[in-house]
């Protein structure tokens with residue numbers, strides 16, 4: 001039974017809300033009878049267990065737990081998923097974002113870190129987050145997970161009749177913005193762009209395009225990918241890949257680590273992101289960005305191989321390093337099978353869902369890869385989410 005708003009070991013009164021699944025049910029806490037020593041006042045008063053469940057703001061479902069216990073719980077989920085689905089026994093601590101990269105976020109409270117946040121709009125124009133597990137808009141007096149400059153300008157007391165949503169965006173370069181989403185489609189070329197800085201490097205992207213949410217996330221993942229790639233296995237001339245590449249963040253991480261001669265192709269399905277990636281990666285003559293779904297890209301490579309690709313081409317993939325950073329659902333069986341056929345030397349897998357990662361690790365282990373190392377980062381404090389970066393190498 002998954003009991004929302006409780007902590008393992010507590011005694012609570014809970015209401016069962018979902019009995020549709022064979023293997024688990026869901027419930028929500030109504031009252032805490034014996035609290036855990038790790039319970040604290042919720043960081044977001046409107047999400048507190050003292051409110052009726054349907055009036056609790058969603059998006060901060062761990063906010064009632066001390067932050068170090070939150071990390072332990074996430075580490076347990078990762079360990080359990082890797083054991084059950086990946087077939088690997090591995091203890092991976094979940095690390096807080098390095099304070100030097102967290103730039104003002106509170107590591108003790110897990111607040112002040114979100115550079116992106118969506119407020120939803122109710123029928124009467126009021127804005128707020130959705131209540132947990134529903135589409136009811138909950139009015140709030142603050143947005144504590146947002147970076148301070150967004151928290152200051154969040155129009156939580158205003159009304160936006162007719163709008164679909166209100167997006168808050170705080171890029172690392174320039175001013176924070178409030179964007180009223182109306183649902184009208186803007187011509188591609190007219191979409192506003194923003195700039196993000198990671199170390200000394202700048203990335204351009206659409207204002208509503210994908211970028212890592214935590215203020216320190218892009219730098220944390222850049223560093224993790226750079227440290228996890230095994231330099232002895234890295235060949236700058238191989239057909240290196242950055243799959244699900246967005247605007248080129250992780251291809252640039254590889255480029256910055258291994259120098260200007262690096263060959264790497266960033267593969268991304270969103271055409272606008274790829275256009276930006278092309279420009280963001282201009283420092284490397286051997287870097288390119290292509291707009292295509294990863295499964296299609298790998299299918300085409302497989303078809304070429306079937307048509308008698310040159311041995312030299314096949315070797316360029318076998319010598320390659322592949323970074324992949326798929327959406328929450330993970331890469332999945334088809335992509336993993338195709339990747340395993342190309343047999344690159346090493347994979348660095350960036351995952352925002354430990355269960356999808358564990359499933360894909362299991363599939364890769366059945367196809368000649370071993371899991372060498374996993375690092376996990378608390379890029380979403382006060383939520384159940386955790387980011388993990390794994391290195392797998394081909395067993396020769």
Ligand SMILES: C[S@@+](CC[C@H](N)C(=O)[O-])C[C@H]1O[C@@H](n2cnc3c(N)ncnc32)[C@H](O)[C@@H]1O
Pocket residue numbers: 210211212244245246247248249250267268269270273292293294295325326327
């Ligand atoms: C988690 S983001 C990672 C982006 C980038 N690596 C970064 O860190 O900024 C996943 C990206 O994959 C893209 N994407 C989703 N499904 C895809 C697919 N089937 N093929 C290619 N790209 C896809 C999304 O548009 C998004 O940019």
